[in-house]
Amino acid sequence: EVQLVESGGGLVQPGRSLRLSCVASGFTFDDYAMHWVRQAPGKGLEWVSGISWNSGSINYADSVKGRFTISRDNAKNSLYLQMSSLRIEDTALYYCVKDGNGWLATDFDYWGQGTLVTVSS
Amino acid sequence: EIVLTQSPGTLSLSPGERATLSCRASQSVSSSSLAWYQQKPGQAPRLLLYGASSRATGIPDRFSGSGSGTDFTLTISRLEPEDFAVYYCQQYGSSPYTFGQGTKLEIK
Numbered sequence: 001e002v003q004l005v006e007s008g009g010g011l012v013q014p015g016r017s018l019r020l021s022c023v024a025s026g027f028t029f030d031d032y033a034m035h036w037v038r039q040a041p042g043k044g045l046e047w048v049s050g051i052s053w054n055s056g057s058i059n060y061a062d063s064v065k066g067r068f069t070i071s072r073d074n075a076k077n078s079l080y081l082q083m084s085s086l087r088i089e090d091t092a093l094y095y096c097v098k099d100g101n102g103w104l105a106t107d108f109d110y111w112g113q114g115t116l117v118t119v120s121s
Numbered sequence: 122e123i124v125l126t127q128s129p130g131t132l133s134l135s136p137g138e139r140a141t142l143s144c145r146a147s148q149s150v151s152s153s154s155l156a157w158y159q160q161k162p163g164q165a166p167r168l169l170l171y172g173a174s175s176r177a178t179g180i181p182d183r184f185s186g187s188g189s190g191t192d193f194t195l196t197i198s199r200l201e202p203e204d205f206a207v208y209y210c211q212q213y214g215s216s217p218y219t220f221g222q223g224t225k226l227e228i229k
Contacts, residue, residue: 035218045158045166045209045220059216062122095165105213107156107171114165 002026009115022096030074033099038092053102127221144210154214
């Protein structure tokens with residue numbers, strides 16, 4: 001059974017940093033690309049960033065480019081999102097998502113339950 | 122960036138009825154790289170369809186998809202009580218991998 005478990009969310013002040021983590025199990029992690037998708041309270045889905053199986057291809061949404069960094073450690077079956085210069089509009093539930101392929105991108109076939117990031121003073 | 126516009130915003134139907142949800146792209150979606158997701162309150166989204174018309178693992182055959190280029194449709198042939206949820210389309214043909222704003226399917 002595929003499982004994606006996010007952690008690292010919390011309350012943070014504007015301008016500060018936060019690092020999200022996602023531990024994957026139930027599939028061969030280093031065969032697949034991974035993504036972060038976020039959902040602001042009561043709003044729709046917004047793709048944030050994606051990374052290929054070997055970290056050779058990385059993409060970001062314009063809204064986070066230059067502030068967020070996605071990375072992965074295949075030896076630890078883990079995906080990360082380093083978020084800096086956080087803004088109030090970054091407040092959202094952040095989902096860790098598995099891609100259906102090793103390269104960017106195909107369908108997003110498995111989703112974690114999300115970790116909540118709240119940016120507020 | 123490819124903008125996806127879903128319609129209607131809300132669809133009110135009864136169990137047993139047929140639902141037709143639309144997703145229109147601002148430019149052609151390459152290789153029918155379009156997916157549909159279902160999200161229920163308090164839950165993560167679930168993949169329903171990929172490649173515009175292929176059902177994901179475990180998805181009942183009352184869910185079907187069609188379309189190409191800029192116009193795509195999700196059809197639920199006979200609504201079951203568990204189908205009332207929010208549905209999102211998404212294109213993954215080019216970065217950024219954008220989502221539509223969602224269609225809420227509610228019980229009439």
